[in-house]
Amino acid sequence: MAERSKSQTVVRKPDIRVRRVYEQPSPADGTRVLVDRIWPRGLTKSRAELGEWCKQVAPSTALRKWYDHDPERFEEFSRRYRAELEDSERAKALQHLGELAEDRTVTLLTATKRLEISGAVVLAGLLRG
Numbered sequence: 001m002a003e004r005s006k007s008q009t010v011v012r013k014p015d016i017r018v019r020r021v022y023e024q025p026s027p028a029d030g031t032r033v034l035v036d037r038i039w040p041r042g043l044t045k046s047r048a049e050l051g052e053w054c055k056q057v058a059p060s061t062a063l064r065k066w067y068d069h070d071p072e073r074f075e076e077f078s079r080r081y082r083a084e085l086e087d088s089e090r091a092k093a094l095q096h097l098g099e100l101a102e103d104r105t106v107t108l109l110t111a112t113k114r115l116e117i118s119g120a121v122v123l124a125g126l127l128r129g
Contacts, residue, residue, distance in 0.1 A: 014101035016124045021109040025049040030105025033097065035120050037061065040111035050109070052100075056093035059119050060084055074117045081122050098127055 017029065021040050025032060031051040034040075037058035040048070059067070059081050067077040085094050100106050106127075112118040 013129070014098070014127055015105040016101055016127045017105065017107040018115055018118070018120045018124050019107055019109055020113070020115065021048055021111050028105065029107040031100055032107050032109055033100070034109045035097075035123055036110050036112075037064070038111075043111075048109075054093055054097060056089055057085070057097060057123065064119075069112065069114060069117060071114075071117050077117075077119075078122050081119055082126065085126070094123070094126065097123070101127055 015030070019029070021034055021036075021043060025048075032049060034048065034050050034053045034055075035057055037055045039053075058064075059077075063077065063080055063084060067073050084090055097106065097108075108120040108123055110118050110120040112120070115121060
């Protein structure tokens with residue numbers, strides 16, 4: 001069996017998951033982070049079982065309203081959202097999420113009904129590299 005030299009490092013791909021914040025929390029979620037700008041309706045903080053609420057990484061209100069979760073706008077939404085994430089405050093928040101994911105599972109939570117066209121999916125893709 002070949003030995004690994006000291007200069008070789010194992011790069012671990014981040015374990016980033018995306019779930020609805022309304023779903024029952026699971027031990028497999030790891031650190032649960034809400035990535036919406038607005039608190040989810042009808043949900044108490046204790047029921048959410050959040051590790052963090054990172055609203056700084058959420059899409060701007062203007063972008064969120066323009067997008068309105070229209071599947072036909074998802075590609076353009078993704079492009080605009082990635083551009084917004086280059087802003088210094090948002091970039092810092094995104095970097096923080098990446099640092100969290102270095103040594104643990106991170107589950108990005110959103111109130112959105114259609115996860116496959118959500119901002120959380122865009123974030124997960126960026127964090128996974």
